[in-house]
Amino acid sequence: MSRTVSITLQNTDDARPIIEAITEDNPGATVHSYPGIVKIDREGSLTVHRASVETRLGRDWDPQEIHLSLVSMAGNLDEDDDYFRLAWAH
Amino acid sequence: MNAINKLGLKQRYALLTNGLDWEPSYQPKSAIFPYAEFEGIKIRDWSKWEDPFRLTMDSYWKYQAEKERKLYAVLDSFAQNNGQTGLSNARYVNAAKLFLTGITPAEYQAHRGFAHVGRHIPGVGPRIAAQMQSLDELRHAQTQIHTLSHYNRFFDGFHEFSHMHDRVWYLSVPKSFFDDARTAGPFEYFIAIGFAFEYVLTNLLFVPFMSGAAYNGDLATVTFGFSAQSDESRHMTLGIEVIKFLLEQHPDNLPIVQKWVDKWFWRGHRVLGLVAMMMDYMLPKKIMSWREAWDIYFTQAGGALFADLARYGLRPPKYADVATAEAEHLSHQNWSVFYQYTQAAAFHTWLPTPGEMDWLSEKYPNSFDQHYRPRFEMWAEMERDGKRFYNNALPQLCTVCQIPMAYTEPGDPTTICFRHSEHKGDRYHFCSDGCKDIFDGEPEKYSQSWLPVHQIFQGNCGGASMEEVLAWYRLNPGADNMDQAGSPDQAMWDQWMRMRDRVAG
Numbered sequence: 001m002s003r004t005v006s007i008t009l010q011n012t013d014d015a016r017p018i019i020e021a022i023t024e025d026n027p028g029a030t031v032h033s034y035p036g037i038v039k040i041d042r043e044g045s046l047t048v049h050r051a052s053v054e055t056r057l058g059r060d061w062d063p064q065e066i067h068l069s070l071v072s073m074a075g076n077l078d079e080d081d082d083y084f085r086l087a088w089a090h
Numbered sequence: 091m092n093a094i095n096k097l098g099l100k101q102r103y104a105l106l107t108n109g110l111d112w113e114p115s116y117q118p119k120s121a122i123f124p125y126a127e128f129e130g131i132k133i134r135d136w137s138k139w140e141d142p143f144r145l146t147m148d149s150y151w152k153y154q155a156e157k158e159r160k161l162y163a164v165l166d167s168f169a170q171n172n173g174q175t176g177l178s179n180a181r182y183v184n185a186a187k188l189f190l191t192g193i194t195p196a197e198y199q200a201h202r203g204f205a206h207v208g209r210h211i212p213g214v215g216p217r218i219a220a221q222m223q224s225l226d227e228l229r230h231a232q233t234q235i236h237t238l239s240h241y242n243r244f245f246d247g248f249h250e251f252s253h254m255h256d257r258v259w260y261l262s263v264p265k266s267f268f269d270d271a272r273t274a275g276p277f278e279y280f281i282a283i284g285f286a287f288e289y290v291l292t293n294l295l296f297v298p299f300m301s302g303a304a305y306n307g308d309l310a311t312v313t314f315g316f317s318a319q320s321d322e323s324r325h326m327t328l329g330i331e332v333i334k335f336l337l338e339q340h341p342d343n344l345p346i347v348q349k350w351v352d353k354w355f356w357r358g359h360r361v362l363g364l365v366a367m368m369m370d371y372m373l374p375k376k377i378m379s380w381r382e383a384w385d386i387y388f389t390q391a392g393g394a395l396f397a398d399l400a401r402y403g404l405r406p407p408k409y410a411d412v413a414t415a416e417a418e419h420l421s422h423q424n425w426s427v428f429y430q431y432t433q434a435a436a437f438h439t440w441l442p443t444p445g446e447m448d449w450l451s452e453k454y455p456n457s458f459d460q461h462y463r464p465r466f467e468m469w470a471e472m473e474r475d476g477k478r479f480y481n482n483a484l485p486q487l488c489t490v491c492q493i494p495m496a497y498t499e500p501g502d503p504t505t506i507c508f509r510h511s512e513h514k515g516d517r518y519h520f521c522s523d524g525c526k527d528i529f530d531g532e533p534e535k536y537s538q539s540w541l542p543v544h545q546i547f548q549g550n551c552g553g554a555s556m557e558e559v560l561a562w563y564r565l566n567p568g569a570d571n572m573d574q575a576g577s578p579d580q581a582m583w584d585q586w587m588r589m590r591d592r593v594a595g
């Protein structure tokens with residue numbers, strides 16, 4: 001049974017540092033590019049770390065800013081001050 | 091405000107949701123939330139609810155305002171720079187017409203549905219999330235109307251989208267879907283729209299549609315699409331949280347929820363047939379086939395989702411296997427219906443070009459060459475002989491999904507599928523076992539369906555002739571309907587292209 005979690009972000013300047021942070025911090029993640037969007041899949045779980053995005057942006061970044069770039073996702077969400085995580089419980 | 095910003099996300103969320111609720115003192119809760127119990131859902135403790143986005147109203151306004159600013163900047167420059175001339179092809183605009191007449195009014199219905207749920211669910215957490223979603227859906231309706239109004243300045247078929255949504259035969263498919271959801275109880279609405287539609291099916295609507303718009307040069311639609319879609323992740327999360335919450339609260343909720351999941355999956359699958367046809371036939375430059383989108387977003391993503399929910403005893407929706415098998419046929423059968431009834435549609439139709447048919451053969455190796463290519467080639471030959479095929483008989487409709495009875499038997503694409511049930515001495519017809527089951531579960535509700543063909547025959551749609559019915563739809567014959575070739579839209583586009591070539595010299 002599939003345990004793929006997934007996040008789809010717009011392919012924009014705002015989203016690129018997030019996409020980079022995800023691919024660096026989540027080994028084994030696969031990136032699919034479609035017109036206008038990028039879909040990232042990974043088995044089991046996937047985490048966006050605040051610190052990792054901030055390093056790339058060179059400024060403070062609130063994980064809730066992801067709302068501006070998010071297109072879709074699959075998985076149970078857990079969000080806090082320092083991370084945004086998708087995971088399946090099974 | 092400053093003191094609140096120093097709190098962590100979890101504390102802030104607790105204060106600005108649960109912290110804003112109160113216990114009524116002079117009215118019983120059952121008088122304040124009169125619809126909370128009749129569906130049989132049992133809730134032990136509303137405080138167990140948590141919104142994983144932990145979005146509070148103050149942040150909500152901040153991010154939504156930012157989204158709107160970005161969107162309107164793009165719309166403004168699209169209009170200023172005559173973005174409509176940069177589309178891949180004039181045919182593309184018909185996908186936008188179908189969107190405005192079929193989907194945008196449904197966004198408005200979703201707004202009203204969530205406003206109702208946001209008032210009537212006893213828990214404060216889901217009530218606030220539903221209020222945000224209600225505002226989102228209103229924003230979606232408004233931004234879509236605003237964006238597509240630019241096309242209305244040049245192209246036919248956009249001018250009466252809301253009037254048409256309430257009257258035109260195929261638009262009763264999405265309309266009745268939302269009417270059905272909104273006339274259900276608040277928990278069923280939550281499962282119908284929040285879970286089945288938003289979580290399981292919305293990606294199939296928006297992601298391929300918007301990616302398709304991007305690929306076909308429709309900058310305006312892409313922008314409202316992704317702006318709306320950024321809200322959808324929150325809607326999807328609300329949908330999955332609702333279902334988990336109901337299943338965790340009481341074991342008696344499982345059979346009720348399962349029945350809703352089965353019903354709304356099938357209802358949604360039928361509505362999305364319009365998207366299937368849009369992807370495979372209406373986009374001049376194609377991104378992926380309906381079959382591929384179904385594999386990614388239902389088989390794969392839905393598979394992981396239902397494996398996760400299995401711990402509560404929930405199983406994948408009934409007839410999911412039938413829907414997956416239908417993915418081989420759905421778009422071809424739907425486009426065939428619209429081709430035959432082009433005289434009564436508010437967008438233009440055409441036959442796939444030889445190149446497009448090759449693409450369809452490649453994407454549908456198990457069905458296209460055998461069942462659909464011969465049909466399209468025969469119709470092309472009839473067109474060449476000056477005998478373009480029109481179907482002038484009004485079709486029988488499925489009482490539940492309201493789609494013409496053109497779908498075939500599971501496993502036999504050469505036989506039309508007919509099902510029926512008797513209720514209080516009358517016979518009702520269905521396109522599938524899925525639709526028949528839904529009727530049999532609530533015959534009192536569906537025996538009252540407003541079926542466009544029945545209404546025409548009963549004399550409720552302007553008259554008995556095609557002309558009178560089209561006038562009642564406010565459809566402009568010769569401009570809004572019929573084939574793309576020979577339409578005023580196409581003539582205008584050809585002129586634009588000639589002007590461009592002349593300038594390019």
Ligand SMILES: [Fe+2]
Binds near residue numbers: 200226227230
């Ligand atoms: Fe929406």
Ligand SMILES: [Fe+2]
Binds near residue numbers: 200288321
């Ligand atoms: Fe939505």
Ligand SMILES: [Zn+2]
Binds near residue numbers: 525
């Ligand atoms: Zn049906």
